[in-house]
Amino acid sequence: MEHYKYVILGAGPSGLSFAHTLRLLGEESFLVLDKENEAGGLCRSVEVDGKPLDIGGGHFLDLKRQEVLDLVFRFMPREEWQEHKRVSKIRIRGVELDHPLEGNLWQLPVADQIDFLESIAKAGVLRGEPQPEAFADWITWKLGDCIAREYMLPYNRKIWSMDPNQLGTYWLYKLPDVSFRETLQSCLEHKMFGALPAHASFLYPKAHGYGEVWRRMGDALGDKLHLGEALTSVDPATRTVNGRYQAGTIVNSIPWTAWTQTSPMPDEVRAAIGRLVQVPIDVDYVADTLPSDSHWTYDPDENKSFHRLLLRANFCSGSRGYWTETNSARSPKLAPGAFRHTNEYAYPVNTLDKPQTVDVIKKWAASQGIYPLGRWGQWEHMNSDVATSLAIAAAQELHGNPV
Ligand SMILES: Cc1cc2nc3c(=O)[nH]c(=O)nc-3n(C[C@H](O)[C@H](O)[C@H](O)COP(=O)(O)OP(=O)(O)OC[C@H]3O[C@@H](n4cnc5c(N)ncnc54)[C@H](O)[C@@H]3O)c2cc1C
Known part of the structure; x- marks a missing residue:
């Protein structure tokens, strides 16, 4: 049996950032x-x-969080990154805006x-109607029938492959919030008004894909990464992982669904994990270069699969x-020789009951030192800068107050 203060499950940005923060704090008892x-x-x-392709989808580093930049620049210095001003487009009515x-x-x-x-102008929000709790209803309430029908509903049916009313609205603070007044002003003055969406400025490596910095962080862990x-x-009960690693704390950044086959747990927790929903995403490469200056483009046309x-x-x-x-x-059938990467776990889905479901799992986890x-x-649904920031904070907190 090998004993560690921390056994960390998952070497994505969360697990890697947690491990490196422990190391910066002088803690080496982890795996x-x-x-x-x-x-x-x-x-x-x-x-x-x-050239590089990001297999988990398009990945760009937001510049907002200094503690995240401080950590990632240790492994890929600032000079290796290129800053871009976000250009992202929506295809609608035959044009890109x-x-x-x-x-x-405008x-x-x-x-x-x-x-x-x-x-x-005719949307429920402007008529003072109460905010609905299901996502599809919220879209129509917020943006009206025409935008719902031509853009938001088809786009969300495509990305989630389910009725958008199965999603809640508690996460919508993440969507752009442009007031009607700002919309009118932008039409009159022919420029954008309102808060810019995430990634207004972002970094992408000059000579690598986004994965390079995380690969280097993994390499730097040496034999502490299996x-x-x-x-x-x-x-x-004993916090033993894979029969041979005994942990003070198990840090879990892998899907809980991997636990139901591998761990005893109360029926209530098993049932809660069974209610979690995730969306798989395929990433397909096409060799044509499109005539657009966009970094990424959203397409709500349901006749197209992507x-x-x-x-x-x-x-x-x-x-x-x-x-x-x-x-x-x-996804359509893959043409012979074409590149595709399937991410079985891409988006955690914000189902109506997710907050209560996750609470059940977290309470059990806390009681077990997980x-x-x-x-x-x-x-x-967090971006890698948020995942990194939370992992840094978690390592700092746990290192000071071990479970
Ligand atoms: C389409 C798409 C676009 C995105 N765009 C951006 C973007 O532009 N910018 C941005 O910052 N973020 C973006 N993200 C979010 C980003 O991918 C995540 O925030 C980040 O990867 C979260 O890191 P994590 O370590 O929590 O999870 P993950 O990266 O998912 O890592 C989890 C790790 O657990 C491992 N694992 C799973 N099961 C097991 C098991 N049974 N045993 C052992 N190991 C296991 C996996 O192999 C993986 O390495 C995007 C995500 C998607 C899906």
Whole structure:
């Protein structure tokens, strides 16, 4: 039996950032396990057609969090990153306009602007109607029938491959919030008004894919990182993992669904894990270079399988082509020789009852000395900078107050 203060499950950004923060605090009694043969999780990259491709979808580093930049620059210094000002587009009515739609309607022909302005003007929110609790109803309440029908509902049906009313509204603070007044002003003054969405400025490596920095963080852990080792068993009573690693605290950043086959747990917790929903995403490469300056483009047309295009040539220097993101349930048959990577766990889904469901799991975890971390530990749709920031804070907190 090997004894560690921390056994960390998962070597994505969360597990890696947690481990390196422990190390910076002088704590070396930890081990990280990951089922894949390379660190980085959803943020990994591979080479396709001579240049990097991010296999978990398009990945860009937001500049907002200094503690995150301080950590990642230790492994990939600032000079190795290129800063970009976000250009993201929406395809609608045969044209591409900037995201978010409500702030950029002025880019459409006048007749189309009127349709969409009328949609917002008649929306429930402006008529003082109460905010609905289900997502599809919220979309119509917030943006009106026309924008719901032509953009938000089809786009969300594509990405989630389920009725958007199965999702709640408690997470919608993450969506752009442009007021009707700002929309009107942008149409009159022909420029965007309202808060800019996430990634207004972002970093992407100059000579690598996004995965490179996480790969280096994995390498730097040496024999404290066991790659190719999946979770096979957990005994929560003794906090023993895979029959041979005994932990003071188990830090879990892998999907809870991996626990139901490997760990005893109360029926209530098992049932809660069974209610968690995730969406798988396929990433497909296409060698054509599109005539657009967009970094990424949203496409709500339900006749097309993918929902988002990543125009690699616009952020990865010297490259050509683009890749698409498609809910695996909608993916077309793969052409012979074409590149596809399937991410079985891509998006944790914000189902109506998710907050209560996750609470049940977290309460049990806390009672067993198990710390839930990251996208899958929290079952929260967070970007890698948020995952990293939370992991740094968690390591600092736990190191000061071990469970
Ligand atoms: C399509 C898409 C686009 C995104 N775009 C961005 C973006 O532009 N910018 C950004 O910052 N973030 C983006 N993200 C979010 C980013 O991918 C996550 O925030 C980040 O990967 C979370 O890190 P994590 O370590 O919590 O989870 P993960 O990266 O998912 O890591 C979990 C790790 O657990 C391992 N694991 C799973 N099961 C087991 C098991 N049974 N045993 C052992 N190991 C296991 C996995 O192999 C993986 O390495 C995007 C995500 C998606 C899906």
